[in-house]
Amino acid sequence: MTSTDVTAEAEDSGPSGYAAARLRLLTEGARSGPPRRAALAELTDDWLAGLFGAGAEGPRGVSLVAVGGYGRGELSPRSDLDLLLLHDGGDSAAIAALADRIWYPVWDLGLALDHSVRTPAEARRTAGEDLKVQLGLLDARHIAGDLGLTAGLRTAVLADWRNQAPKRLPELQELCAERAERQGELQYLLEPDLKEARGGLRDATALRAVAASWLADAPREGLDDARRRLLDVRDALHLATGRATDRLALQEQDQVAGELGLLDADTLLRQVYEAARVISYASDVTWREVGRVLRSRAVRPRLRSMLGGGKQVAERSPLAEGVVEQDGEVVLARAARPDRDPVLPLRAAAAAAQAGLPLSLHAVRRMAAGVRPLPTPWPAEAREQLVTLLGSGRPTVEVWEALEAEGLITRLIPDWERVRCRPQRNAVHLWTVDRHLIETAVRASEFTRRVSRPDLLLVAALLHDIGKGWPGDHSVAGEIIARDVASRIGFDRTDVTVIATLVRHHLLLIETATRRDLEDPATVRSVAEAVGSQGTLELLHALTEADALATGPAAWSSWRGSLVADLVKRVSAVLAGDAPADPEAAAPTAEQERLAIEAIATGSPVLALRAQTEVPTEEASGEPEPLGVELVIAVPDQPGVLPAVSGVLAMHRLTVRTAELRALQLPDGVEGSVLLLDWRVAAEYGSLPQAARLRADLVRALDGTLDIAGRLAERDAAYPRRRGVVAPPPRVTVASAASRFATVIEVRAQDAPGLLFRIGSALEDAGVRVRSAHVSTLGANAVDAFYVTGPEGAPLPGEEAASVTRKLEETLRG
DSSP states (O other), X not given: OOXXXXXXXXXHHHHHHHHHHHHHHHHOSSOOHHHHHHHHHHHHHHHXXXXXXXXXXXXXXXXXXXXXXXXXXXXXXXXXEEEEEEEOSOOHHHHHHHHHHHHHHHHHTTOOEEEEEEOHHHHHHHHHHOHHHHHHHTTOEEEEEOHHHHHHHHHHHHHHHHHHHHHHHHHHXXXXXXXXXXXXXXXXXXXXXXTTSBTSHHHHHHHXXXXXXXXXXXXXXXXXXXXXXXXXXXXXHHHHHSSOOOBOOHHHHHHHHHHTTOSOHHHHHHHHHHHHHHHHHHHHHHHHHHHHHHHHHHHHHHHHHHHTSOOOOOOEEEEETTEEEETTEEEEOTTOOGGGOTTHHHHHHHHHHHHTOOBOHHHHHHHHHHOOOXXXXXXXXXXXXXXXXXXXXXXXXXXXXXXXHTTHHHHHOTTHHHHTTOOOOOTTOOSOHHHHHHHHHHHHGGGTTSSSOHHHHHHHHHHTTGGGGSSSOHXXXXXXXXXXXXXXXXXXXHHHHHHHXXXXXXXXXXXXXXXXXXXXXXXXXXXXHHXXXXXXXXXXXXXXXXXXXXXXXXXXXXXXHHHHXXXXXXXXXXXXXXXXOOGGGOOOOHHHHHHHHHHHHHTSOEEEXXXXXXXXXXXXXXXXXXXXXXXXXXXXXXXXXXXXXHHHHHHTTEEEEEEEEEEEOOOTTOOSOEEEEEEEEEESSSOOOOHHHHHHHHHHHHHTOSOHHHHXXXXXXXXXXXXXXXXXXXXXXXXXXXXXSSEEEEEEEEOOTTHHHHXXXXXXXXXXXXXXEEEEEETTEEEEEEEEEOTTSSOOOHHHHHHHHHHHHHHHHO
16 A cells, blocks of 8 residues: 555545555555654645644634644654644634644544644743743744745744753753753663664764854764664554554563564664764764854854954874864874874874763864774884873763774774674673773773783773684683684784783682682682683783773672682682681681580570771772671581571571671580681671660571471562563583582572572482572672582582582472
């Protein structure tokens, strides 16, 4: 069916005909994107025009005007109709009757309507008072009635906008900034709002308004395509959900991707992020230009009066060879020759980042259009300028984005294309893969005084997740890519090996420190063998912290930092030639010893509660992070300790953030064996229970008089959990060769109340002893390791270990 056929059907059949034609248009598989939006706007125009002229004689001096998105002809399937009934102040009763004749059929069809009835003077006055109204009127489009009335309003509104631009554009910029603060950045969100988030459709509309002011203009390249792509996604979202929504929720992304013919939800998000990045960059450039023009207008009259008139030449201050500062931006010197100077982009970028200034759009485009490729390997100056850029701290981000917007980054590092705008479907991560790499370099720049080779640290930070664009283990793939990139950048063979090692093992310290028993000599030796040298260990320690800080708040804390520092100290000793300490010889602290002796003397659990607060490190800033309390429990060694403790905590609605369980070495002369539990817990809501109550319930749990499983089941039945995003299934594995003393079972699962109780109970039912446990929570994910033995205290045979993991996984899936 053609658009003419659809329109004819609507005209012939009235409102019901419009509804049928609209439905047919929206379900046509052959038409989508801009053609469908234009056809839907045309169909709606014809229907509304028919309603407007349906009376015996329509009132004179009245017109029907589309404004906002409808005025731009951008009707998505569930878009509002933004309409203005414009009149010259004539017969008010006739105008009211006409309004009813138009509005009610729209409402009867269930279409959302944003409507107003105004004279041109009222419309202009309202626009002057309400910026959003003025923005909507900038896109006013005539539908029916007095064309001269509509044209007159358009002319007047545009003239008002241009006259008031110096006042209204800062107001619009502030509105955009407030919205960005509230909604976040579209290019990084897992569930983005396509309209309201920074880089979304609202910002694209704001750029049109800036262009209409004639004060400044946005970079045109790619902007229309980015806007079209976001509109296409919104169309598909409306069709997939049947709702007028702009939020691309996780559970709807696969269906939306299918509507658009895309491979999967990740491909969809990547396209959304790329479009948002174009709009965000255009916004940055445009608002910078608006500020420059407004400052220039404010200063020029004073200069003319002081200097007696004449055109002023902008001052240019040299920053580096071929690079100068002008008007608050970094531009190319007049003598710069990008076609003869392949290092110029890196030199200009490093100079801009060091000065804390933006790279001008013109300079970046000039370099992108004419610069020669760097030779392989890079000259020393190019490598030094890259390191300088990466070590410049926070200004690096804006400069890097400017280079990336014009394709210069992928020319320098072709492998960057695979991680560009790549989403990370993990709530712990705040950024896409490429932005995370830059954020890690920014964080690493704070640690360059801690290491002897800051250049290797910064380049490893840039490349540590470069393998995420490839299938398989990203650390393994990343090592290969990092080796190639470092060689092309011009590092010698020894340095290339160090960078490759850092990339390959960038998760080694944090995973070992939080999931392995540091008292086990095998743990420390395995890390020492992987790292190989003191210098590499020093770099890996700094990279680990930078990576975690760049990931998000849940990935790093003083507690995690202390665990990593402890591991580094032990590994450093081994690399220096010292043997790792015997785990049986680890001395308890004075408090641990006191609690253990009391537990042995009383034959029952003893516990202590201490409030904990996360103290900011020297590198980090901000308020201390509340961590709940540290719960230390000493229990005479006996079966069922792990499920008993975790079950009691779950009953009291205490969230376990971290947990350590290990056997404690008692002083000479003290008979018996004690298990020590050092856990960090926090109340889900309300206040923490008293220590005496916890201890009483723990005693009952251990002697079997407290039915924890029954109590938790009753609570779950009374308060069923809300349905949310379906989590990936749990995974239970055996970590081979992780310890000579025990079998290490790793559990990765969605964190939930009672999870640790279920794990502990399953291990107890399997007849194994938990020698030590290392539990941590990253966002919604629990990542736990349990060192288990058979009843005789030896590691489990292979088949038995596999059987235990299968049963545990089945328990967690059930």
